[in-house]
Every structure is written in structure tokens, then in C-alpha cells.
Amino acid sequence: MDEMTTDVDLAVRVEGLSRRYGPVRALDDVEMGMGRGITGLLGPNGAGKTTLLSILATINQPDAGRVSVFGLDPADTAQRVEIRRRLGFLPQELGFHRHFTVAGFLDYVAILKEIVDRRRRAEEVARVLAAVGLQGMAGRRIRALSGGMRQRLGIAQALLGDPDLLLLDEPTAGLDPEQQLRFRELLSNLPGDPTIVLSTHQVDDVSAICSHVVVLLAGKVRFTGTPAELADTAAGHVWTSHQRDPHALLSWRGGDNRWRHLGERPPAGVEVTAATVDEGYLLLSHTVDNPSTTRGWRRVGRRDR
Amino acid sequence: MTTPFPDQVASADGPGGHLGGEVLAAYATNRLDEVAAWSVEAHVTTCSACRVALRAFVDRDRLARNRSVLLAAAAVGEPGPARRLLSRVGVPEHLLGLLAATPSLRRSWLLSVLGVLAVVAGESVLANHLWNRGSGSTWGVLVPFLLVGPLLVLGGVALAFLPLFDPSHQLAAAAPFPGVNLLLARAVSALLAALLPVAVAAFFVPGPGWLPAAMLLPCLAVWCVALAAVTVVGATAAAVVSAATWVLPVIVVAASHPALAVVRWHAQVAWAALAAAAAVVAFVRRDRFEMGWTR
Numbered sequence: 001m002d003e004m005t006t007d008v009d010l011a012v013r014v015e016g017l018s019r020r021y022g023p024v025r026a027l028d029d030v031e032m033g034m035g036r037g038i039t040g041l042l043g044p045n046g047a048g049k050t051t052l053l054s055i056l057a058t059i060n061q062p063d064a065g066r067v068s069v070f071g072l073d074p075a076d077t078a079q080r081v082e083i084r085r086r087l088g089f090l091p092q093e094l095g096f097h098r099h100f101t102v103a104g105f106l107d108y109v110a111i112l113k114e115i116v117d118r119r120r121r122a123e124e125v126a127r128v129l130a131a132v133g134l135q136g137m138a139g140r141r142i143r144a145l146s147g148g149m150r151q152r153l154g155i156a157q158a159l160l161g162d163p164d165l166l167l168l169d170e171p172t173a174g175l176d177p178e179q180q181l182r183f184r185e186l187l188s189n190l191p192g193d194p195t196i197v198l199s200t201h202q203v204d205d206v207s208a209i210c211s212h213v214v215v216l217l218a219g220k221v222r223f224t225g226t227p228a229e230l231a232d233t234a235a236g237h238v239w240t241s242h243q244r245d246p247h248a249l250l251s252w253r254g255g256d257n258r259w260r261h262l263g264e265r266p267p268a269g270v271e272v273t274a275a276t277v278d279e280g281y282l283l284l285s286h287t288v289d290n291p292s293t294t295r296g297w298r299r300v301g302r303r304d305r
Numbered sequence: 306m307t308t309p310f311p312d313q314v315a316s317a318d319g320p321g322g323h324l325g326g327e328v329l330a331a332y333a334t335n336r337l338d339e340v341a342a343w344s345v346e347a348h349v350t351t352c353s354a355c356r357v358a359l360r361a362f363v364d365r366d367r368l369a370r371n372r373s374v375l376l377a378a379a380a381v382g383e384p385g386p387a388r389r390l391l392s393r394v395g396v397p398e399h400l401l402g403l404l405a406a407t408p409s410l411r412r413s414w415l416l417s418v419l420g421v422l423a424v425v426a427g428e429s430v431l432a433n434h435l436w437n438r439g440s441g442s443t444w445g446v447l448v449p450f451l452l453v454g455p456l457l458v459l460g461g462v463a464l465a466f467l468p469l470f471d472p473s474h475q476l477a478a479a480a481p482f483p484g485v486n487l488l489l490a491r492a493v494s495a496l497l498a499a500l501l502p503v504a505v506a507a508f509f510v511p512g513p514g515w516l517p518a519a520m521l522l523p524c525l526a527v528w529c530v531a532l533a534a535v536t537v538v539g540a541t542a543a544a545v546v547s548a549a550t551w552v553l554p555v556i557v558v559a560a561s562h563p564a565l566a567v568v569r570w571h572a573q574v575a576w577a578a579l580a581a582a583a584a585v586v587a588f589v590r591r592d593r594f595e596m597g598w599t600r
Contacts, residue, residue, distance in 0.1 A: 054475075057475075057479045058479060059475060059478040059479050081481050081483075082481075084479060084480055084481040085481045087479060089475070089476070089479045091475040091476070094472075094473060094475070094476070095472020095473055095474075096472060096473060097472060097473065101380050101381070101382075102380065103376075103377045103378075103380035103381050104380065104381050104382065105473075106377075107377075107381045107402065108402070108403065109473075109476055109480070111399045111402050111403045111482065112403070112476060112477055112480035112481075112482045112487075113480055113481065113482070114480075114481050114482055116397070116398075116399040118378075118398060118399075118402075119374075119378075121381075122374045122375075122377045122378035122381065123374050125374075125377040125381070126370065126373035126374040126376070126377040127370075127373075129373065129377065130370075130373060135373050135376075138373075138376050138377045138379075138380035139376070139379070139380035157476065
């Protein structure tokens with residue numbers, strides 16, 4: 001967590017946010033703040049990540065609580081439009097008009113983003129295509145694109161208009177390892193230092209590029225802090241040995257043929273080792289799923305940053 | 306240089322009648338005025354030495370960017386005759402682009418037009434059959450047509466907004482382009498597409514010649530009620546309310562009066578009033594034409 005970041009710097013602030021779908025409580029009294037840089041929103045499927053992003057993207061409305069984006073209130077019509085002018089959004093399940101060409105689709109989204117000048121739209125389309133490495137595909141029909149290319153096209157449309165806030169819901173789903181690395185490079189080199197919220201259940205993405213991480217489990221924020229702090233939550237709970245440990249929550253054999261264990265309490269005499277972000281996240285998830293464990297809830301860092 | 310170049314270019318001639326480095330550099334960085342640039346282009350077209358010399362001044366990144374822009378513009382495509390015509394009469398280019406680039410509308414148009422034609426053709430056959438058998442009230446055979454005509458038009462509009470037909474609807478919802486503008490533009494398009502075949506096909510249905518024209522105002526009223534209702538309740542409830550606005554009067558009137566009373570002139574006044582009132586409500590609450598927000 002950046003100690004210099006103050007409330008004034010927060011691009012996104014969420015207070016007491018709740019949202020229900022029938023009997024299901026998708027978000028439950030969520031509080032968080034997001035500043036410049038990349039924030040990873042980590043959680044399993046059904047944790048409420050997509051609901052939270054759709055509220056931040058102003059296409060969904062909370063049952064209770066407040067949201068502020070760049071100091072603007074999405075509940076106010078005029079301010080909501082202003083938020084949208086500064087927003088780039090990649091939904092989790094972005095559908096495409098399959099007979100569109102790649103450039104035609106981006107041109108359509110550019111119009112929706114109020115880029116009315118035809119020449120400027122063409123420039124923007126060319127710019128974002130180059131950013132995601134699809135510049136040679138401008139005239140290709142979307143139905144002829146592979147899944148990975150479609151995902152890159154989805155990212156490209158979110159970049160139209162140089163948004164100040166980029167909301168990306170599972171952006172690396174469907175990308176091969178090379179494309180994932182290129183995606184990380186792309187996010188790291190975006191001009192203007194936008195605020196980026198990256199919703200994912202892939203811990204690798206968070207470890208690699210996020211300066212902050214928020215863990216959302218069952219509609220509640222269970223952790224806010226840096227990836228290193230998330231790893232620290234499992235400090236003292238990871239150990240290695242030469243055999244499986246039946247008392248561990250999880251045990252797996254590494255490439256060096258040693259067993260690595262994650263659990264509540266390492267037995268005496270074993271080699272306790274440094275935890276990774278994955279292990280911090282896993283332990284946190286287990287603690288939430290099993291609140292009767294002695295460890296109980298663990299929250300590291302301030303609620304806001 | 307043999308051609309009469311403008312002063313700006315001629316004064317910077319290089320040796321041997323070729324363009325000087327300063328002129329080429331100015332051209333390559335887009336610092337020449339339009340006439341001088343044309344002159345340079347006319348010269349380099351026929352002078353290979355100057356073409357070679359020009360390469361040294363070209364910003365390759367800028368060239369690549371411009372090429373990408375041109376390719377992107379070409380991939381989007383040039384507007385067709387209808388779009389050019391509408392553009393000439395003042396319809397904004399970007400709005401036309403939005404409509405032309407909305408395949409959901411193409412599908413809705415097709416569905417609504419085909420649906421309308423199928424129903425009207427079926428009714429025509431049925432009406433002729435009943436007419437020839439001389440059964441019951443002559444105008445009574447038109448009740449099914451009366452019932453479904455405006456609703457099919459409404460259905461065409463509604464189809465344009467179903468996520469089923471607009472797979473990227475979330476992008477439109479999160480975009481700053483006014484939702485009401487998008488809705489109206491699409492609705493008008495769908496209406497135009499559906500009303501024309503209704504009006505044409507209606508002439509083949511037994512009944513008075515004014516019937517197609519008389520159907521237009523109820524269509525408009527039902528559409529306006531749908532627009533107004535969707536600002537108050539959800540889309541499904543709005544569709545039910547607007548459908549009921551038409552179906553109930555048709556059934557009630559058909560039970561006690563000649564079926565066509567529901568579209569005769571005194572009824573037209575009521576439909577006009579309803580359309581106007583609903584239009585006012587829709588306009589006043591136009592900021593509610595959005596997904597997910599409190600009505």
C-alpha cells in the first residue's frame with residue numbers, strides 16, 4: 001500500500017456498497033478505494049467481482065451504499081455521463097456482432113464513445129489496433145478471429161478514447177502465455193497513468209502487474225493491500241518436507257521432489273518457507289470458507305488507499 | 306525546375322532543377338501549404354531523383370501510423386448511397402454510422418418486416434376465405450389484423466434492444482452516447498422498416514382504403530406508451546403495458562361496436578392525445594432510458 005496515497009488521490013471510492021439478486025447477496029457492505037495504477041480484484045467465480053465492476057461501469061445500480069468515481073456520483077445523470085466519458089470497460093462476456101469487421105466494430109464503439117469526427121475515429125481505431133497487435137486485422141470479419149484475437153479486440157475497444165479509468169473483467173481469459181505477457185506490457189505502458197481495475201481469478205496476473213490487490217470473497221472485501229502483503233498473510237503457514245503431510249490443508253510435490261504444504265500450523269521440526277501470493281490467497285479463501293478455524297478473519301492493511 | 310512552382314517552392318530549388326532539401330523536409334513534415342504540397346507531389350511523380358531524396362526526410366513512424374489510419378478507414382468502408390443521401394439532408398454522419406453499424410437492427414428489421422408480411426398475408430388469406438363464405442360480420446374478420454398490426458411494429462422496436470440481438474449491449478450501456486438518442490434512432494429505423502410493408506400489405510386485406518393510414522396513429526401511440534412506460538417500469542412490464550394499451554380497446558370495442566370503430570376519426574383523436582401525453586412523459590423522463598437504473 002502506498003503510504004503517500006490519500007483519500008484525495010482516490011480515483012474510485014466505494015462505501016457500504018450492497019447489491020442483491022433475489023436471495024443472493026452479490027455484494028455485502030463493500031468498502032474500498034482505488035488510486036492510480038493497477039488494482040487487482042481477486043476472487044473466485046461468484047465472489048461479486050463482475051457485479052462490482054458493472055456498478056463502477058455505471059450499468060448497474062447498488063441497493064445501498066455510495067460510489068464515487070473521480071469525485072463524481074453515478075447516481076446523478078449528468079455526472080454519470082461524465083464518468084462514462086472517462087471510462088473504458090471490458091465486460092466479462094463481451095459479445096460481438098460476428099459479421100462486423102474488426103475496424104467496423106471499433107468504429108461503432110468509438111461513435112458510442114462520442115468520437116463523432118470520422119477522421120479522428122479512424123485514427124483512434126488504428127491506434128488501439130496497434131496497441132493490441134491487431135493492426136493487420138482491420139478488415140477481417142470478427143467471426144474469422146480466434147478466441148484470443150477476440151479478447152484482444154475487446155481490450156482494444158476499452159482503450160478507445162484514452163480512458164482515465166479502465167475496468168477489465170477477466171481480460172486474460174483465452175489469451176495464450178505470450179499474449180498474456182504482451183497484455184501485461186500493454187497495461188504497463190498505457191499513457192496518462194490511468195486507474196486500472198483488473199478483475200481476475202488468476203493470481204499470476206495480480207502478482208505480475210498489480211500494485212494493489214483487493215480480495216473479494218462471497219460479496220465481502222476480505223483483504224486490501226499489496227501483493228506482497230497478501231503473500232505475508234500466509235507467512236508461517238507454508239512449509240516443505242520430503243513427504244505428504246496429512247495435517248496440511250493442501251500439499252503438492254514440487255519439481256525438486258519436495259512436498260510443499262499450506263496449513264494452519266506447521267508441525268515441529270519442518271522447514272517453514274516464504275509464502276507466495278497464491279498461497280496467501282488460498283489460505284484467505286480457506287479461512288473464509290471455514291470461519292470456525294482458530295485463525296479467523298484476517299485483514300491486512302488499511303481498508304482504503 | 307521546368308514547372309511553374311509557387312514562390313515558396315521555387316525559391317528553395319536545389320541544383321539541376323531538383324527540389325532542395327529544405328523543401329523536401331518541409332513537405333515530409335507537412336509544413337508546406339496545400340498548393341506548394343501539390344507542386345512537390347507533381348514534381349516527385351515524374352522525378353525519380355527527388356523521390357529517392359524525399360525518403361531521407363520521411364518519418365517512418367508517422368508514415369506507418371498514417372497507413373494504419375487509412376487501412377482502418379478503408380476497413381470501416383465508405384457510406385452507401387442511402388447513407389450519403391441522408392447525410393446530405395442533414396442527418397449527422399455519426400448517427401448514420403451507428404445505425405448502419407448496428408447489425409442487431411438489420412436482424413430486427415428483417416424479423417419485423419418478415420413477421421409483419423407473414424401475418425398480414427395469412428390474415429389476408431383468412432379474411433378472403435371468410436369473406437367468400439359470407440360468414441358473420443364482414444369487418445369482424447379484420448379484428449386479428451387490428452390486434453397484431455401495431456404490436457408487430459412494437460415488437461420490431463423491442464427486438465432491436467434485446468441482448469439476444471445486440472451482443473455488445475453492455476458497451477452501449479456504459480458509453481456516454483445518450484441512451485435516449487440511441488433508442489429513438491433505432492426505434493425510428495425499426496418503425497420505418499415495419500410500417501412500410503404494413504401499409505402496403507394492408508391494401509390487400511379486405512376493408513376500407515383508409516385503414517392502413519388509420520393504423521399509423523395507433524402504432525405511434527403504442528410506441529410512445531412503450532417509450533414512456535420503460536422510464537417507469539422495466540422493459541418487460543413496459544411491453545405488457547403498451548400491448549394492453551392497444552389490445553384491450555380493440556377487444557372491448559369489437560364486442561359492442563363495429564370492429565373498425567377503434568380506428569375511426571373520433572378514436573383517432575384519443576390515440577393522438579395518448580401519443581402526445583406519452584411522448585411528453587418519455588421526453589421529461591428521458592434520462593431514465595438506461596439499463597439498471599431506478600425508473
